[in-house]
Amino acid sequence: MPEQTQDDTGRDRDDDGRARNARPRDRFGRPLPFGSAGVPRIPEDLDLPxxxxxxxxxxxxxxxxxxxxxxxxxxxxxxxxxxxxxxxxxxxxxxxxxxxxxxxxxxxxxxxxxxxxxxxxxxxxxxxxxxxxxxxxxxxxxxxxxxxxxxxxxxxxxxxxxxxx
Structure with a gap:
């Protein structure tokens, strides 16, 4: 996964400047504060048969x-x-x-x-x-x-x- 950075609005962005949300999430997908455990995330580049x-x-x-x-x-x-x-x-x-x-x-x-x-x-x-x-x-x-x-x-x-x- 590309490295995460923040833009001037504080939003997570990848190296290509696309919006990403790197914050952990609870089991219902709600964002948690940075540093929280959360549930494992699904990779954004997932491509399965x-x-x-x-x-x-x-x-x-x-x-x-x-x-x-x-x-x-x-x-x-x-x-x-x-x-x-x-x-x-x-x-x-x-x-x-x-x-x-x-x-x-x-x-x-x-x-x-x-x-x-x-x-x-x-x-x-x-x-x-x-x-x-x-x-x-x-x-x-x-x-x-x-x-x-x-x-x-x-x-x-x-x-x-x-x-x-």
Whole structure:
């Protein structure tokens, strides 16, 4: 990873001047003060094949680390083939929707889960065993719970990215 510096506004920048956030983060992706332990970060240059991406993101979701799963899926969205960008973007948005629920941000969760549902529905049959219909159903269930103000447990946040065999 490139060396981190700060610009005149105090923002982290890499050697090429691109904005980076080197601050540690908690398990929900919220920035912590410099020097805090935080959870391990996902490398910004992550570039895995689809099956490995899905496996890695699923392990993170299973551990309750939806923000980190989002980072993994976002890397696939940014590095993958153009024809699949909306699929990976929908998956990343689904994980961010879960992150917002974990953070107690119902409005943000509704916005991202709706976007994820729309993208995954519009994509059609997904490759790599991705369970788009199941994820869309899970998003709708969570959206209904949020609209009704019902509590959402960690168990309710469990989602399978792929069809289990």
């Amino acid at each position: 689809p099956a490995e991406t899905l496996d890695y993101a699923q392990r993170l979701l299973d551990e309750g680390l939806a923000f980190n799963a989002h980072e993994v899926l976002e890397a696939a969205w940014k590095n993958g083939p153009f024809a699949e960008k909306s699929l990976w973007q929908g998956l990343a948005q689904f994980a961010v929707g879960l992150t917002h629920i974990q953070r107690g941000n119902a409005k943000g969760a509704r916005t991202l889960l709706k976007r994820a549902s729309d993208r995954l529905s519009a994509y059609g049959t997904a490759p790599y065993g991705i369970d788009s219909p199941g994820l869309v159903d899970r998003a709708h269930t969570l959206l209904m719970a949020l609209e009704q103000g019902k509590p959402i447990s960690d168990t309710d946040l469990r989602a399978r990215l792929t069809i289990s065999h």
